[in-house]
Amino acid sequence: MGFSAPRFAARPSVDDGARHPVIVVGGGLVGLTAALDLAQRGIAVVVLDEDDTVSEGSRAICFAKRTLEIFDRLGLGRRMREKGVQWNTGRVFRGAREVWHFDLLPEPGHANPAFVNLQQYYAEAWLVEACLATGLVDLRWKHRVTLVEPGAEGVRLAVETPFGVVGLVADWLLACDGARSFVRESLALPFTGQVFRDRFLIADVVMRADFPPERWFWFDPPFHPGQSVLLHRQPDDVWRIDFQLGWDADPESERQPERVRARVRTMLDATVGPEAAFELEWVSVYTFRCRRLERFRHGRIFFVGDSAHQVSPFGARGGNGGVQDADNLGWKLALVLQGAAPEALLDSYDAERIPAADENILHSTRATDFITPKTAAARAYRDAALALAGEHAFARGFVNSGRLSRPCVLAGSPLSTDGGASGLAPGTPVPDAPVLRDGVATWLLAELGRDFTVLAFGDPAAAPEGAIVVSATPAPGVLWDHEGLAARRFGAEAGHVVLIRPDQHVAAHFDRFDAAALAEARRRAMAA
Amino acid sequence: MSGADRMGLDDPDAVFAALVAAHAGLDEASSRRLDAMLVLLLAHAVGDTGRVMAAIAEARRLI
Structure with a gap:
């Protein structure tokens, strides 16, 4: 293996x-x-x-x-x-039926999925x-x-x-x-924080199966009624399956291989077929906490x-x-x-x-409150949202099987400077974009390096010394924004200057180059 | 939103009766789910987060 x-x-x-x-x-x-x-x-x-x-x-x-x-x-x-x-799509099922699916990266032009x-x-x-x-x-x-x-x-x-x-x-x-x-x-x-009164069985299962590389989440599937199941595909034909068990489940008996195998068997019979063979690689039972x-x-x-x-x-x-x-x-x-x-x-x-x-x-x-309702009212709203979601697009917004990790915007950071420009706000992680450097295809993020970076949009002649120039037209040494995606994602016009931190978050976004203001923003970004 | 402000519906009696009648024959859990669905549908129809939040606060205040 x-x-x-x-x-x-x-x-x-x-x-x-x-x-x-x-x-x-x-x-x-x-x-x-x-x-x-x-x-x-x-x-x-x-x-x-x-x-x-x-x-x-x-x-x-x-x-x-x-x-x-x-x-x-x-x-x-x-x-x-x-x-x-690599995956971008999540599917949500209620019972055996798909309620809807979502695409987490609906636009092209990013190095990463x-x-x-x-x-x-x-x-x-x-x-x-x-x-x-x-x-x-x-x-x-x-x-x-x-x-x-x-x-x-x-x-x-x-x-x-x-x-x-x-x-x-x-x-x-x-x-x-x-x-x-x-x-x-x-x-x-x-x-400090809270414990969710629920238990989840998490299993790595080795099997050959044709599920696409997507995140599949079932509410109340026929093969595990009354609970939820989450399926993820991993490399080496390893599949990750999370079974919700409920608070009354006994963690010791639930992690016994025979018991886990029976659960997986029931699931595969209902989804792939009885011929699907599998092996268990790793099993754990969790209670989740947020603190x-x-x-x-x-x-x-x-x-x-x-x-x-x-x-x-x-x-x-x-x-x-x-x-x-x-x-x-x-x-x-x-x-x-x-x-x-x-x-x-x-x-x-x-x-x-x-x-x-x-x-x-x-x-x-x-998400955990949605998946594990604490009260009869929470359960009623959860089930109502699921019941509506199949036919009413608006209700899908209520269905929460996990709001998947997004980069944090460091709003209100003491290291940020308001540079007065509209467009990408300080604290935001730099969005990626395809660019060409001297005819070679590269990515904006790959060009940033490890230290502070100044990005200057527009005319290389007007850019501060040492800046990386992002230009709408090709020129030697500049990053040619040939699809216009860098400028669009930054909300930047010609003349904009952006100070980027070593962790690729925006420290300041100026609508024009001002050497003193840029130096001050850099001092602030180092708490100096 | 105080009670006497305005009556937005032209036939409140019919709406009231229809809300109650919709629960006929339902057990407690289904009845609850029906109400929850109604709330979500109506919240969407209102289409304004601030007004929905105000309605939640108002209902809670009067309990």
């Missing part, structure tokens, strides 16, 4: 008492992304992971367009697109390779943090390894250790990903939200460590990512 889990060698840490600029706790999807991003910015990173392999099971399978764009910058996007199952389905273990294995290739990431397997002592000058850690206990000190600690974060518990920080920390930065400790906020999976906002946290923090921490920006820049991580987490929690809570 496709994937065999790597075993990484645990080596003794011979630097007892050493101080490191950045220590990442947790070498999962988010921790490895953060480490790779920092290393590519020239920062040495130590990653401590209590295990010696990658994720078990597919877990965060749906990588959203914005995450793929981040992975493009990190050099892994192409690999994810080529291996992963709305989503790529890929088992989390592939992403992690490739991130490990990429981290090692930088020469700056020190991956320490079988290293379990057992003590966290925050201090004004650094964070002291005790780390248990197969070779004994070592002490390490971090200038900055990134807690990427998941929903049950040991670092968070050590600091006794409240992690977060009050703040994500605590002095020299940053909580990144699930350690900071937890969402239910409807909408694919967990892994994608965590990767966007890492993307938000990496450039800021690198600038501070390099002495190019003041520590105040790090406060903007809270200012920007707490609203993003709230947005993800809001959407995933609403």
